[in-house]
Amino acid sequence: MTDEDAIDVLICGAGAAGLTLAIDLARRGISFRLIEKMDDPFRGSRGKGLQPRTLEVFEDLGIVDRIAASGSLYPHQREYHGDGSVKDVALFEVGEPIPAEPYGTPLLVPQFLTEAAMRERLAELGHSPEFGCTLIAFEQDRQGVTARIAKDGEEQIVRALYLVGTDGGRSFVRHALSINFPGKTLGVRAIVADVTLAGLSSDVWHRFNEGSMETQISFCPLAETGLFQMQGPIPLEGEIDLSAEGLSALTVERTGRTDINIRSVSWASAFNMNARLADSYRVGRVFLAGDAAHIHPPTGGQGLNTSVQDAYNLGWKLAAVLSGAPEGLLDTYEEERRPIAAGMLGLATRLLDEAKRGEIRRGREVHQLDIGYGGSSLSLDDPLRQARILAGDRAPDALLKGAAGQATRLFELFKGPHWTLLGFEAAVISIQPRKGLHIHRIGQGGDLMDSENRFRETYDIASGEWILVRPDGYIGAIVSQPEVAALETYLRSVGLQAGATVTH
Structure with missing residues (x-):
């Protein structure tokens, strides 16, 4: 294979960051392959909060309306207290759209529906992710990257001018580059599950025992799906039964109610919350974006949004350099995006501490509209x-x-x-x-x-x-x-x- 046979960009990981990058490159006429080691698209709701700045990005990419149609505004939260009292509160300060900021309030859209809309847009541009396709090795030289990928039981050699790792918190690309991923485990382990249930209305986000890290549990309705996202902290050690029966038993234990019945589980995970930031976003012709570069606790809905905006920053710069711009333009990706991720990690960690105390109201700081690059060499x-x-x-x-x-x-x-x-x-x-x-x-x-x-x-x-x-x-x-x-x-x-x- 010669460099004349090379594609421009190999994207490893077809989550929100990889899809954003692929859409942006596709509309610019840049050749790429988007590979994903999972056999099928991610089917969980995990990154369900879309902030106003991300909605602006999605407007530019041509998908904001179809994404909004599959979601909803955040419902009020109904807090159930130990004394039997109930209180409905707003999670976000609702901001009315204004001419300067057309999206005033975050949207609640399950991640699997957001990514489905992104794949639809990518298909309109003539491309699709390659599922069941695993990056197993790569090496780079001054002209490009040679990657080995496994697909359908066979190995392929792919030559690309650039490689971008959007392959998540356990990033193979990051490990292969020996980039440190410092940070900390935050001492919180939790479950998140998408379930169908009986016994709760779908007009509010039900939260029980808010502020207790031992007995807290919540059920957030996911509009247009018939599902609820179930969340709650769990012990740091030990097996957790994530079946419908196991989650029903946990629900009874924490709420004291036998009328709430988990009927089915479409997706579930038990995870430890971390806050980590890669030491570098680039080694030569290889880049990191999204969770491969930073992982956040879920509080405040910052992770997926920061990942989308990483890719949105990188896409036009890759295209510009591939079209003749100075190579140094690519250095501004890390210059601009790494400080943003550091700030978002600090925000999400602070919001987690507040959530532990039962403080859940969110303001403008999570909207990402005030993020900028004032100190950038491009300003x-x-x-x-x-x-x-x-x-x-x-x-x-x-x-x-x-x-x-x-x-x-x-x-x-x-x-x-x-x-x-x-x-x-x-x-x-x-x-x-x-x-x-x-x-x-x-x-x-x-x-x-x-x-x-x-x-x-x-x-x-x-x-x-x-x-x-x-x-x-x-x-x-x-x-x-x-x-x-x-x-x-x-x-x-x-x-x-x-x-x-x-x-x-």
């Missing part, structure tokens, strides 16, 4: 700004009107694999058009109008300034008209050269 403010919105921040949505009179949203302009350059009340720019860059002027003489000052107020922007939005919806640069030449340098650094031919 440029020229001149330096004193404003609410800076380079590296998430690019907010805003309502505008086209010059032809039709209303539009910024997110509609951002949607797709391109960069977007927005000039506010700016002169005609000297930046030349090029593939992968969409240029819009807002204001008099431009193709977009801000008659209600929504864009100006949301972006805290002055006349003559230009905002460059990355393919992943973060602001790459904000420059004034006199400094517009800095944009040309920036664009070349990410592979967007005027008149350049695509080398991929």
